Amino acid sequence: MASETKEQILDVAERLFAEDGVHGVSLRTIIAEAEVNLAAVHYHFGSKDALVEAVFERRVGPINEARLQWLDRIEAASDGPPPVDEVLRALVTPAIQLALDPKRGHTFMKICGRFYTESGDYLRPIFDRLFSEIIKRFVAAFQRACPELPPAEVLWRVHFSVGVMVHTLLDSERLGRISGGTCDTSDAEAVVERMVQFSAAGMRTPVLKLRKRRRDFVDEPVGVEAGGGA
Amino acid sequence: MASETKEQILDVAERLFAEDGVHGVSLRTIIAEAEVNLAAVHYHFGSKDALVEAVFERRVGPINEARLQWLDRIEAASDGPPPVDEVLRALVTPAIQLALDPKRGHTFMKICGRFYTESGDYLRPIFDRLFSEIIKRFVAAFQRACPELPPAEVLWRVHFSVGVMVHTLLDSERLGRISGGTCDTSDAEAVVERMVQFSAAGMRTPVLKLRKRRRDFVDEPVGVEAGGGA
DNA sequence: GTCTATAATGAGATAGAC
DNA sequence: GTCTATCTCATTATAGAC
Numbered sequence: 001m002a003s004e005t006k007e008q009i010l011d012v013a014e015r016l017f018a019e020d021g022v023h024g025v026s027l028r029t030i031i032a033e034a035e036v037n038l039a040a041v042h043y044h045f046g047s048k049d050a051l052v053e054a055v056f057e058r059r060v061g062p063i064n065e066a067r068l069q070w071l072d073r074i075e076a077a078s079d080g081p082p083p084v085d086e087v088l089r090a091l092v093t094p095a096i097q098l099a100l101d102p103k104r105g106h107t108f109m110k111i112c113g114r115f116y117t118e119s120g121d122y123l124r125p126i127f128d129r130l131f132s133e134i135i136k137r138f139v140a141a142f143q144r145a146c147p148e149l150p151p152a153e154v155l156w157r158v159h160f161s162v163g164v165m166v167h168t169l170l171d172s173e174r175l176g177r178i179s180g181g182t183c184d185t186s187d188a189e190a191v192v193e194r195m196v197q198f199s200a201a202g203m204r205t206p207v208l209k210l211r212k213r214r215r216d217f218v219d220e221p222v223g224v225e226a227g228g229g230a
Numbered sequence: 231m232a233s234e235t236k237e238q239i240l241d242v243a244e245r246l247f248a249e250d251g252v253h254g255v256s257l258r259t260i261i262a263e264a265e266v267n268l269a270a271v272h273y274h275f276g277s278k279d280a281l282v283e284a285v286f287e288r289r290v291g292p293i294n295e296a297r298l299q300w301l302d303r304i305e306a307a308s309d310g311p312p313p314v315d316e317v318l319r320a321l322v323t324p325a326i327q328l329a330l331d332p333k334r335g336h337t338f339m340k341i342c343g344r345f346y347t348e349s350g351d352y353l354r355p356i357f358d359r360l361f362s363e364i365i366k367r368f369v370a371a372f373q374r375a376c377p378e379l380p381p382a383e384v385l386w387r388v389h390f391s392v393g394v395m396v397h398t399l400l401d402s403e404r405l406g407r408i409s410g411g412t413c414d415t416s417d418a419e420a421v422v423e424r425m426v427q428f429s430a431a432g433m434r435t436p437v438l439k440l441r442k443r444r445r446d447f448v449d450e451p452v453g454v455e456a457g458g459g460a
Numbered sequence: 461g462t463c464t465a466t467a468a469t470g471a472g473a474t475a476g477a478c
Numbered sequence: 479g480t481c482t483a484t485c486t487c488a489t490t491a492t493a494g495a496c
Contacts, residue, residue: 003479021348023253026471037481042473044479117347117400118251135408152412153424159405159413160394160428167393170347175389178365182382183389193438194383198390201435202428233461256489267463272491274461 006044008034014055018110022052022118053126056115059098059108064134066094071141081144085200091138092165092195096188106173106185113170116162146203153207161199168195236274238264244285248340252282252348283356286345289328289338294364296324301371314375315430321368322395322425326418336403336415343400346392376433383437391429398425 012034016025027048031038045051070090074082098108115123142158143151172185185191242264246255257278261268275281300320304312328338345353372388373381402415415421 005479021251021253023251027473028471038472039474039481040479048472113347117343139408152409155405155409155413156424157428159402160398160425163394163397163401164390165393166397168390171393172389175385178369179382179385183385194386195390197435197438198387198432201431205427205431208423208427235461257491258489268490269463269492270461278490 003044005034005036005040008036009041009044009051010055010058013051014059014111015107017052017055018107018114021114022123027051049122052123055111056123056126057130059111060115060130063094063098063112064130066097067091067134068137070094071137075141081147082141084142084145084203085196087138087141087145088161088196088199088203089192090141091161093192095165095169096192096195109169109172113166116166117170142203149207154203157199157203160202164195164199233274235264235266235270238266239271239274239281240285240288243281244289244341245337247282247285248337248344251344252353257281282353285341286353286356287360289341290345290360293324293328293342294360296327297321297364298367300324301367305371311374311377312371314372314433315426317368317371317375318391318426318429318433319422320371321391323422325395325399326422326425339399339402343396346396347400372433379437384433387429387433390432394425394429 009030013025013030016030016033019025027038027041031041041048041051045054067090070093071087074086074090078086095112096109098104115127139155139158142154146154146157149157168191172191175183176185239260243255243260246260246263249255257268257271261271271278271281275284297320300323301317304316304320308316325342326339328334345357369385369388372384376384376387379387398421402421405413406415
């Protein structure tokens with residue numbers, strides 16, 4: 001089904017998109033590294049947009065399927081509401097899991113993060129198609145896992161947890177750099193556990209009343225003129 | 231110091247970069263909306279890259295200054311190590327604060343998030359210049375605020391907290407959409423408090439031993455072939 | 461400082477031979 | 479399915495008049 005060159009294009013495109021973003025990579029850069037012809041891209045995919053979609057869908061499709069299966073397993077295994085850390089694992093692990101494969105390295109991590117952060121523009125319809133089911137299912141699961149929280153609060157915290165995940169997918173190599181190597185970003189399972197413990201603690205924390213409006217908050221808003229110019 | 235057209239260019243460029251990313255916006259789109267001449271961009275900034283840098287620096291400079299001042303205040307106010315939630319507020323609030331200004335709306339939020347997530351490529355040197363001081367100071371503050379944690383663990387959790395912040399900056403409007411309006415993303419102070427409470431709980435949670443390697447983790451890695459094709 | 465005009469390049473897409 | 483050659487268009491950047 002999948003021709004040699006088609007896979008080659010997908011592999012190279014994925015890697016380059018991960019590095020520089022979708023807009024930052026031209027088809028010509030891709031074909032040069034993939035050592036295929038420019039026309040082959042249009043033959044196999046039709047357009048650059050369709051290639052982008054194919055690149056994302058190749059990864060996100062299986063990952064989201066695995067997430068749903070994992071969630072099914074959790075919900076089948078427990079009578080009452082599932083533990084929040086288990087729901088988090090179902091969400092996070094399939095995405096991190098691929099990184100265990102040393103051949104693929106961190107590439108797919110970054111492409112997932114890119115996909116998420118760049119989906120504001122023309123990628124949004126694709127995103128909605130690929131993720132609407134996931135969002136619905138997991139939001140419901142988190143609502144059940146956190147019955148003591150108001151629904152809107154759960155949404156906020158899921159949002160934060162997704163932020164933890166996306167940022168880790170997208171930008172862990174910066175952490176490796178900053179830490180001078182003391183943070184091991186290559187052990188995906190350990191990464192998952194750290195993320196899950198962090199986010200689970202956030203999900204479980206009781207809702208605190210907002211403090212009265214702080215003086216220092218509105219005191220002196222940051223202005224354009226405050227800093228050094230260009 | 232700042233001419234009319236120069237400011238106009240910066241304002242429009244910021245808004246468009248926030249929407250579609252740096253690579254997704256051309257100078258022509260900018261000058262069309264800003265109603266200025268193309269040559270004006272090169273006259274005032276020299277190149278598109280320099281414009282990008284100017285756009286980011288105009289916001290990030292003052293924000294990072296405010297962060298450092300806030301951190302100074304906290305550290306001066308407490309004898310021992312500063313409370314971790316206070317350090318988080320110092321990090322998060324100046325970035326969210328600008329969004330209180332109804333005129334600027336959420337634009338600057340997104341530009342900050344864009345800057346962070348897109349800094350993998352040619353923006354990295356700019357990023358390093360603007361953020362190295364911030365990173366150093368805040369990492370040290372968090373280390374002091376969490377003396378019971380190993381230094382590497384603190385770095386991981388700071389990384390996660392930054393993920394919460396960046397994702398909230400970049401993508402809160404998606405939350406508004408998904409929640410059907412029940413999550414109010416316009417009250418910046420409330421947003422900050424939610425973020426701080428979530429991240430502070432994550433920062434404070436004790437380090438758990440990693441569980442023995444889970445069967446379901448390595449059982450069946452997600453493959454390329456598992457999902458539907460393009 | 462601002463503008464017109466244009467240079468120089470690179471982009472995505474396509475036609476048509478093989 | 480693959481390739482060469484080319485089209486068409488948009489891009490950044492610059493030269494030079496005002």
